[in-house]
Amino acid sequence: MNKLFAANWKMHKTSSEARQTAADLVGLVSGRLKPGREVMILPPFTALTPVAESLRGAKNFLLGAQNFYPQKQGAFTGEISPAMLRDLGVTFALTGHSERRHVLGETSAQVGSKTAFGLSSGLGVILCVGEKIDERKAGRVEAVLEHQLREGVREVPRDVDPERLCIAYEPVWAIGTGEVAGPEEILEAHAFVRRMLVDIFGASASRMRILYGGSVKPDNAAEIIALDNVDGVLVGGASLKAEDFSRIVLA
Numbered sequence: 605m606n607k608l609f610a611a612n613w614k615m616h617k618t619s620s621e622a623r624q625t626a627a628d629l630v631g632l633v634s635g636r637l638k639p640g641r642e643v644m645i646l647p648p649f650t651a652l653t654p655v656a657e658s659l660r661g662a663k664n665f666l667l668g669a670q671n672f673y674p675q676k677q678g679a680f681t682g683e684i685s686p687a688m689l690r691d692l693g694v695t696f697a698l699t700g701h702s703e704r705r706h707v708l709g710e711t712s713a714q715v716g717s718k719t720a721f722g723l724s725s726g727l728g729v730i731l732c733v734g735e736k737i738d739e740r741k742a743g744r745v746e747a748v749l750e751h752q753l754r755e756g757v758r759e760v761p762r763d764v765d766p767e768r769l770c771i772a773y774e775p776v777w778a779i780g781t782g783e784v785a786g787p788e789e790i791l792e793a794h795a796f797v798r799r800m801l802v803d804i805f806g807a808s809a810s811r812m813r814i815l816y817g818g819s820v821k822p823d824n825a826a827e828i829i830a831l832d833n834v835d836g837v838l839v840g841g842a843s844l845k846a847e848d849f850s851r852i853v854l855a
């Protein structure tokens with residue numbers, strides 16, 4: 605099971621900026637990546653093709669998408685299907701990112717439909733879960749994670765290929781705030797997510813990757829990635845500069 609270093613560029617970068625950043629990253633990382641690691645870039649839709657071109661031939665680099673619509677095709681103005689993404693070389697996509705839940709109003713049930721549809725369409729899925737600060741203060745971390753996880757995978761076949769379903773634990777209060785969860789908080793949440801996955805999927809859950817996301821930076825990445833049940837990181841702000849993200853990937 606490779607450790608996954610995923611760069612979520614959100615709504616940043618024109619296609620030419622994205623092409624250059626991806627090329628710079630490949631230049632900084634190629635030949636230096638530790639065995640058992642892979643790198644994924646998730647640019648905006650408009651930059652998928654230029655990033656794919658920059659990644660062409662680069663070993664252990666993957667292309668991801670930040671979102672998709674859970675239908676094959678049809679009258680869904682402004683939306684993008686999994687097949688359209690796969691056609692551009694996308695292998696994984698996010699579902700349930702906190703900005704889609706809390707800024708764009710996606711419900712856990714919608715996240716669940718997307719997760720199942722993405723997987724059945726041949727995409728790998730990174731399902732994001734995480735509590736808000738008031739939920740943590742109220743002692744509801746496990747309740748929130750359990751709800752988001754169970755709803756998120758409700759329609760996913762129990763014999764799904766475990767390598768194609770990743771969970772990203774992203775405490776909402778740590779995303780884009782500079783406030784990183786402490787090692788104890790990460791260990792507890794990841795162990796809980798693993799137990800939930802084993803409860804739902806059985807033994808194959810040991811091969812599902814659990815990523816941490818929330819203000820990962822070059823100077824905290826090594827400590828986080830070494831923790832039990834941390835199988836990778838999902839990085840926003842610190843993935844926008846090739847130099848910063850290369851230091852995370854090489855940590």
Ligand code: PEP
Pocket residue numbers: 612774778779780781782817818819820838839840841842
């Ligand atoms: C994210 O958006 O998934 C994220 C973790 O952002 P940041 O690294 O900026 O906190």
